[in-house]
Amino acid sequence: MKKQTKILVAFFILVFSTGFLFGQYREYHLLGLVIDSQEQPLAGVEIILQDVSTSRNYRVKTDKNGKYVLSGLPHGKYQVTVKKDGYEARTFDWDFSAPQERMQKVEMETIVLASEQQVKLATQAKEAREAVAESLEKIKAGDLEGAYNLLSDLAKNYPDDSNVRYLLGLTLGRLQRYQEAITELSRVTELVPEFAPAYLQLAYCYQSLNNQEKALEYYKKTAELDPSNAANLYNLGLILFEQNKIDEALGYFDQALAIKPDDADTLEMTGRCYVNKGDLPRAVEFLEKARAVTRDEEKIKLLDNFIAALKEQIKK
Numbered sequence: 482m483k484k485q486t487k488i489l490v491a492f493f494i495l496v497f498s499t500g501f502l503f504g505q506y507r508e509y510h511l512l513g514l515v516i517d518s519q520e521q522p523l524a525g526v527e528i529i530l531q532d533v534s535t536s537r538n539y540r541v542k543t544d545k546n547g548k549y550v551l552s553g554l555p556h557g558k559y560q561v562t563v564k565k566d567g568y569e570a571r572t573f574d575w576d577f578s579a580p581q582e583r584m585q586k587v588e589m590e591t592i593v594l595a596s597e598q599q600v601k602l603a604t605q606a607k608e609a610r611e612a613v614a615e616s617l618e619k620i621k622a623g624d625l626e627g628a629y630n631l632l633s634d635l636a637k638n639y640p641d642d643s644n645v646r647y648l649l650g651l652t653l654g655r656l657q658r659y660q661e662a663i664t665e666l667s668r669v670t671e672l673v674p675e676f677a678p679a680y681l682q683l684a685y686c687y688q689s690l691n692n693q694e695k696a697l698e699y700y701k702k703t704a705e706l707d708p709s710n711a712a713n714l715y716n717l718g719l720i721l722f723e724q725n726k727i728d729e730a731l732g733y734f735d736q737a738l739a740i741k742p743d744d745a746d747t748l749e750m751t752g753r754c755y756v757n758k759g760d761l762p763r764a765v766e767f768l769e770k771a772r773a774v775t776r777d778e779e780k781i782k783l784l785d786n787f788i789a790a791l792k793e794q795i796k797k
Contacts, residue, residue, distance in 0.1 A: 509554040509577050513589035515547050515563065522547025523565060523594060530559040530575065556580045568594040609635060613644050620652060628652045636665075643672040651682055659686040677706035681713055693720050704733075711740040715747050722750060727757045745775035749784065761795050 515526045526543040534557060541551045558578050564570040571594060577587075612635050619628035632649040639645050650665030663686050669679040684699035700717040703710060714737035721730035731754040737747045752767035765788055772784040 508552075508581065508584055509556070510584050510586045511549075511551040511554060511589055512586070513549050513592065515543050515549070515592045515594060517568075518593060518595045523568070526563060526565040526568075526592075526594065529562045529564075530554070531561075533558045533560060552584075563592055563594065565594060568596050609639055609642060609645070613648065616648055616652075620648065620655070625652055625656050629656065641672060643669050643676065646672065647676070647679055647682075650679070654682055654686050654689075657689070659690050662686050675706060677703050677710070680706065681710070684713075684716065688716070688720070693724070696720060708736075709740055711737040711744065711747070714740070715744070715750070718747075718750060722754065722757075725757075727754050730754055731758075743774045745771045745777075745780070748774070749780075756791070761791050765791050765795070 513528075515523045515528075517523055522543075522545075524543055524545045524547060526547070526549070528541050528543070528549055528551070530539040530551070531537070532539075532555070539551060539554060539559075541549045543549045554577065556577050556579060559575045561573040561575050562570060563573070571592065612631060616628045616631045616635070619625075619631065628648070629652045632645060632652060635642070635645045636649055646665050647669045650662045650669060653659075653662035653665060663683060666679050666683045666686070669676060670683070673679070680699045680702045684696045684703060687693075687699060688696035697717070697720050700713055700720065703713045704717060707713065714733045718730040718733035718737065721727075721733065731751065734747055734751045734754065737744065738751065741747065748767050748771035752764045752771065755761070755764035755767065768784055768788050768791070772781060772788065775781060775784070
C-alpha cells in the first residue's frame with residue numbers, strides 16, 4: 482500500500498511538473514520597432530496587449546531607438562493598443578494562440594504612428610478634396626452660384642490650394658466676373674507655373690474683355706505647355722486672323738487640323754485664310770470639307786452660298 486502511494490505521488494509530481502514546464506514554454510519573445518511618418522524612431526511609445534480570453538494586460542514601452550522587447554508572452558489572442566502623447570493611437574489584433582513548447586522569437590512588423598497634427602491635416606485635405614469634387618459637380622450641373630459659394634469658403638481655409646483657386650477662377654469666368662477670375666487664375670499660375678488650363682482660362686477672360694493682346698499671350702503660353710490642345714490652337718488662329726496676320730493664323734489652324742482633321746470650324750477658317758491669300762481653289766477645298774462634316778443647318782446654308790460665290794469668281 483505504501484509502495485502504491487509512492488507511485489501515485491511520483492505520477493502526480495511528474496504530471497504537474499510537466500504541465501508547469503509546458504506552461505513555462507508556451508511563451509513568445511516579441512521584438513519590434515515604432516517609427517513616425519518620417520521614418521524616425523519614436524521613444525516612449527506604450528504598447529498594451531490585452532488577452533481576449535482572460536483580459537490580462539501586458540505592457541511595454543519603446544526605448545530611445547524606438548525598439549521594444551516583450552519576453553515571456555503566454556499564448557493567446559491579443560487586442561493591442563499602441564499610443565503616445567501627440568500621436569494618433571493605433572489598434573491591432575495579434576494572434577499568438579498556438580502553444581509553443583519552446584520560446585518562440587517573433588520579429589514584429591514595424592509600426593508607424595502619425596502625429597495628431599498630420600492626422601488633422603490629412604482629415605482637412607480629405608474634406609477639401611470632397612468639397613472640390615462637390616463644387617465640380619455643381620459646375621457641370623450649371624449651378625455656378627452654388628459652386629462659387631462653396632469654393633469661396635474653401636479658398637479662405639486653403640488659400641494656396643491650386644485646385645480650389647483654379648475652379649474658383651473657372652466659375653467666376655463663367656459668371657462673367659472676368660476681373661475676379663483673372664485674379665484667381667493668376668494665383669494658380671504662381672502656384673503651378675506649368676498648369677496649362679489656367680493660362681487657357683486667362684486667355685478666355687482677356688478675350689471676353691476684348692483685350693486681344695493679353696488673350697493672345699496666354700493662348701500662346703497654353704500652346705507651349707499643351708501643344709495637343711486643338712481648341713486652343715483654333716482660338717490662337719482666330720485672333721491672328723482678326724488681326725489680319727493670315728500666314729501666322731494659318732499655321733495654327735494647320736496644327737489644329739493635324740490633331741482634329743474633321744473640325745468644321747477649323748476647316749472653315751482655314752478656307753477663309755486661303756480666300757484672304759487669294760488662293761480660291763484651295764479655299765473651296767477646305768470650305769467643302771467643312772460643309773461635309775458640319776451638322777449645323779445654318780452653317781450649311783452659309784457655306785453653300787459662300788462656296789457658290791467663290792466658284793463663280795474662279796470661273797471669271
